[in-house]
Amino acid sequence: MKVSLADILSRLESPDEAERMQGLLDLVQAGGPPPLDLLFRLASEDPSPGVRYHARRAFAAFRAPTPPPAATSERPAPAERPAAPDDPRGPSDQAPPEPSRPVSPAADEAWQRDLAALDPARRLAAARQAVEAGARAPLPWLIQALSRESAPEVRAALVAAIGHLGGPEQVEVLAPYLADRDHRVRANAVEALAAIGSDEAIVRLIPLIHDPDHRVQANALRALAGIEGTSIPRLLRHLAQDGELWNRDAALHALDVLGAPFALHLLAAMAANDPVARLRQKARAALERHAAAASSHAGGLARHLLERLPPAT
Incomplete structure (x- = not known):
């Protein structure tokens, strides 16, 4: 049964995070008309990193629909974006990222299961193994796990993993953890955004040069070292x-x-x-x-x- 726009809007305004996520899914499947102002508010102000992430993707999809994907399943590496004439950072001198390695459905299910385990040591191991595997497939599970993680050590590892495996589209997921109460999480969030390296990621780091923790300060200053x-x-x-x-x-x-x-x-x-x-x-x-x-x-x-x-x- 087709969901009405009124029902979708009600879900998007719900105090329940799961309801707002479902509303975003219903809105994309319905295809419009999109409430762009509400999507922008969810994408920039919602307390849930997961809702902000998916609202941003929905907003971008409605504003500028992407062409159909190519027949190949391999994700091409993004082209180097030349610096704008007044961009002080200039072009990146980093090597292009390696293409992600394929992952089996069994491994994908194992990451999903381990990231939801009751034992924090098992969740921590899963986050680290995802990075070692070098595959992008666990990203949705890592993002979902981060939004519910209570153990600071695991939260820090998840932030690092998302920064390593993700790209500019994960900036909105990671940015809230620059204000995490645990300095290890903040320090890893700085490193993760620095690894992504987009203008939007780098500019988020400027306030962190005043962080009370020395490691967080050092990471932010190192990330900004290329900008006088x-x-x-x-x-x-x-x-x-x-x-x-x-x-x-x-x-x-x-x-x-x-x-x-x-x-x-x-x-x-x-x-x-x-x-x-x-x-x-x-x-x-x-x-x-x-x-x-x-x-x-x-x-x-x-x-x-x-x-x-x-x-x-």
Whole structure:
């Protein structure tokens, strides 16, 4: 029986994570009309990393449908993306990733079973074995396991495994673990995002240079070593004006955290000019938070910039 759009919207708004996940699946299968604003909110603000990940994929599918896959089952390595003229990082000098090795259905079932085991040592071993196998097949199970994992050591291993096996599409899955309460998880999340290496991944690491744990700080500084301090504003400016929605959203978060004068000016530009209403609203809200800090220099600048903004739309 076909699920109605009203039922899908009800599931997407449900407080239950499983219901929201089912709503996303139903929406993709129904094919539309897509509630893009709701999908964007789920993709950027939902408390569940799994929901954010699948909402982002659904949003991208509705905005820019991908062509049918080629007949071959081998996933080609992504082409090297040349740096934009004002991108301070330049082209990557890393070797292209090796193609993923095939995995048997039995091994896939074993990973799924072991990642859900009651014994944390067994879950930890499964996460490490997935990396050693070098196959992408366990990724969905690793992502699912991470969202429910309570043991910090296993959580850290899962984060590392997803960073090793995944790609730019896993940034939204990993980014929340930069704020994990356990320093081992945060340190591995920094390394995982650095291994992915996309602009969106790297810009998430900027606030971590102030992390209270020295290992986390060191990992973040090492990841940012290719970007001179004076080039960070250029990188953020590049991302804030990028055609990719998620890069602009990541830049907005970093600008809000930094709160430097250049960051406030870029937030004001996004609040006035970003083509997506929700990002304009988020940028304005960030400026309003800084303006509320009445005793700071940043607060005065934020209030000045807010006064010059056009009315919110």
